Amino acid sequence: MTLRRRLSEDHLVRNSLFLMLSTWTMGLFGFVFWLLAAHLCSSVSIGRATTVISAMSVISYVSDLGLSQTLIRVLPTSQDADAEINTALVLSTGLAMVIAVGYLVVVPSIAPNVGFLRAHLINAVAFVVLNGCAAANLLTDSVFIARRRAYYNFLVDGVVQGITKVALLGGFLAFSAFGIFASTGLASGVAVVASLIFLVWRVGYRPSLRIDIAVFLRTLRFSLANYVGNVFQLLPLLVLPVIVVSGDGPRRAAYFFIAFNLANLTYAVPFGMSSSLLAEGSQQSVDLGALARRAGKVLLPLTVGIAIIVVVAAHWALLVYGPSYSANATTPLIVLAAALPIVGLNNFGQILLKLRGQLTSLVVLNIASFITIVGLAELWSSAGLTLMAVAWTIGNLVAGLIAVASLLRPAKSPSLAGPRATMDGGRLLAMER
Numbered sequence: 001m002t003l004r005r006r007l008s009e010d011h012l013v014r015n016s017l018f019l020m021l022s023t024w025t026m027g028l029f030g031f032v033f034w035l036l037a038a039h040l041c042s043s044v045s046i047g048r049a050t051t052v053i054s055a056m057s058v059i060s061y062v063s064d065l066g067l068s069q070t071l072i073r074v075l076p077t078s079q080d081a082d083a084e085i086n087t088a089l090v091l092s093t094g095l096a097m098v099i100a101v102g103y104l105v106v107v108p109s110i111a112p113n114v115g116f117l118r119a120h121l122i123n124a125v126a127f128v129v130l131n132g133c134a135a136a137n138l139l140t141d142s143v144f145i146a147r148r149r150a151y152y153n154f155l156v157d158g159v160v161q162g163i164t165k166v167a168l169l170g171g172f173l174a175f176s177a178f179g180i181f182a183s184t185g186l187a188s189g190v191a192v193v194a195s196l197i198f199l200v201w202r203v204g205y206r207p208s209l210r211i212d213i214a215v216f217l218r219t220l221r222f223s224l225a226n227y228v229g230n231v232f233q234l235l236p237l238l239v240l241p242v243i244v245v246s247g248d249g250p251r252r253a254a255y256f257f258i259a260f261n262l263a264n265l266t267y268a269v270p271f272g273m274s275s276s277l278l279a280e281g282s283q284q285s286v287d288l289g290a291l292a293r294r295a296g297k298v299l300l301p302l303t304v305g306i307a308i309i310v311v312v313a314a315h316w317a318l319l320v321y322g323p324s325y326s327a328n329a330t331t332p333l334i335v336l337a338a339a340l341p342i343v344g345l346n347n348f349g350q351i352l353l354k355l356r357g358q359l360t361s362l363v364v365l366n367i368a369s370f371i372t373i374v375g376l377a378e379l380w381s382s383a384g385l386t387l388m389a390v391a392w393t394i395g396n397l398v399a400g401l402i403a404v405a406s407l408l409r410p411a412k413s414p415s416l417a418g419p420r421a422t423m424d425g426g427r428l429l430a431m432e433r
Contacts, residue, residue, distance in 0.1 A: 011148050012246065012295060015276035018150035022158040023268030027261075029162025031320075034258060036169055037180055038321045043254045049180035050257035052114050052127075055103060055183060058238040060134035063096035066226025066415050068142040069354065072275065075146035076282045082205060082418045083212040088139050090211050096135035100128040102315035116178050123178055130185030137188050140195035145279050151196050155343075161191040225359035229350070232370035236377075236395065240388060243377050252328070256385050258321055260331040262314075263336030266306050270344035273299050274351045281355040287353055296348065304346040310337035328385065339396060346396045349403025361406035369399035 009084035023415045037046055067088040078084050104117055104124055117127050137157070140387075144152045172179030199205035216223075277295050281288050312335040318326040346369070353362045373395030380387035 012276050012280045012291065013298065015145060015279060016272045016295075016298075018154045019145070019272030019275055020268045022150070022154040023272065024265060025154060025158030025174055026162055027265035027268070029158075029166055030261060031291060033169060033183070033229070034164050034261065035320060038168070038258075040173055041180065043251045043324070045177045045180065045423065046114065047251055047254040047257075048114060050254060052117065052177070052181045053184055054241045054257070055107070055114075056100075056127075056131050056134050056181075058234050059096055059099050059103065059131050061230050061234045063092050063099055063131075063135045064138055064227070064230060065092055065095065066223040066228075066230060067092055069137045069226045069230075069278065070223045071139065071142040072146045072278045073222060073282045073354065074219055076279065077284060080212075080215065082208070083210075083215045085139070085143055085205060086208045086210055087215050088211045089136055089207075090209055091118075091216070092135045092139055093132045095130040097128050100131035103182060104128070106274065111225060112314060116176070119178075123356060126182060126185065129183075130189060133185065133189035133192050136192045136323040137195065139239050140192060140199060143199060143205070144195075145275050145284075147203055148279065149203070151333070152195070152202070156194045156198065160194050161187045164190045167380055194306040210252040221359065222354075225362050226354070228363045229366040233399075235370055236373040236392065239374050240377055240392070243374075243381050244385065252385060255325060255328040256332060256388060257390070258325055259333040259336060259385070262317060262333055263310070263339075266303075266310055266337055266340045267343050269302050269306060269340070270299060270424065271345040273344075277348070278351050281351070288352075299344055299348060300341070303341040307337050307340040310340075332385045332389040335393060339389075339393040342393060342396045342400055344398035346403065349400055349407060352407055353403060356407070358406055358409075359424040361402065365399040365402035365406070368402060369395040372398045373418075 034046075037049075039367050041049075071084060071088055074084060075081055104127060104243075117123050141157065142151050144150055154292060168183040168186055172183050176180065196205075196207065200207065206430070208366055241253050241257065242255050273295055277291065280286065280291055311334050314337065315326055316328045318329050318333060346365075350362060350365070353359070353365075373391050376391035376394060380391065
């Protein structure tokens with residue numbers, strides 16, 4: 001059997017590869033984007049912009065309401081896919097804009113470094129609208145994953161959004177920190193429009209602003225568990241830059257952001273495999289044990305190998321951004337890259353908990369991880385960027401260990417109607433071996 005045929009029949013690996021390729025392509029354009037920004041803008045402007053961009057990322061995930069994961073879980077067997085998608089899009093986009101308004105009211109008052117968001121009305125309006133676009137983009141990505149068409153994630157997020165972001169930067173340089181943010185936000189808006197076009201054209205989606213309450217209530221428990229878990233999983237991304245800015249100033253925040261951005265490229269491996277595992281595990285009559293073992297055999301050597309490569313190359317990779325970035329961000333990047341297998345364990349475990357209906361454990365591990373990361377970061381706030389990375393690593397390790405302990409317990413029935421996929425503790429142990 002040829003490699004091409006194997007990939008066409010192996011949805012788990014093919015979807016994973018396209019998701020990884022999407023993230024790496026985004027990373028490539030992101031690298032170009034931040035390289036240009038680092039040479040054309042002051043590190044102070046970059047520090048302020050990265051704080052707002054991190055906030056937009058967190059707001060989009062918080063407003064997601066757990067619906068992006070729910071769409072991946074339910075669409076493979078849904079009898080009313082349009083209602084599922086429309087309900088999720090309207091609720092999530094609207095909530096993102098409401099939260100963005102709240103951020104504008106509260107945060108600039110306590111963090112003057114992001115006060116530029118309220119300097120002009122157009123800045124404020126753009127911030128609100130672009131947060132809505134970022135939230136919508138998460139959901140359209142999930143539809144493609146659920147429909148086993150992750151190559152559209154690569155095309156839209158990787159190519160269209162990446163090119164747009166880099167192209168816009170030149171036109172917005174005069175606006176300093178807001179210009180950097182606007183380039184990123186507008187690119188996500190373009191990605192949403194492209195995604196909707198492909199969904200209508202290639203997937204047969206019929207858009208509507210109607211919210212189907214029955215659809216939302218049917219998956220409420222699963223969505224709520226995902227929502228709470230996502231909030232506590234992603235809050236450190238909002239809190240860590242604030243801690244760094246408060247302790248070391250916006251210049252140091254820029255160094256940490258670049259290090260985390262590069263490390264996040266490696267995290268595409270477990271993120272991609274985990275998302276694909278959720279989609280495949282949601283199909284009818286799936287053997288979850290066999291599926292998980294196959295995914296684990298691919299994931300473990302990939303994460304270890306990539307982590308070693310990045311640890312060795314960290315110094316030279318950061319030199320491209322400038323000597324100051326290499327001098328200040330190399331050790332944090334090494335720590336964050338070395339954490340890749342741990343991040344993989346955390347993500348892999350969380351997906352299996354979702355598929356087995358162990359939603360309480362899912363919430364608990366994310367709360368424990370949040371408390372660990374933020375608590376250690378506050379404790380070490382004046383001790384340098386490296387310990388911020390160590391706090392992130394320890395938090396992910398705590399979550400991963402809780403996931404393993406939970407998976408060793410007997411599985412409950414799946415929390416959603418549709419696919420019947422269970423895996424007991426013994427089969428999990430076989431997977432680990």
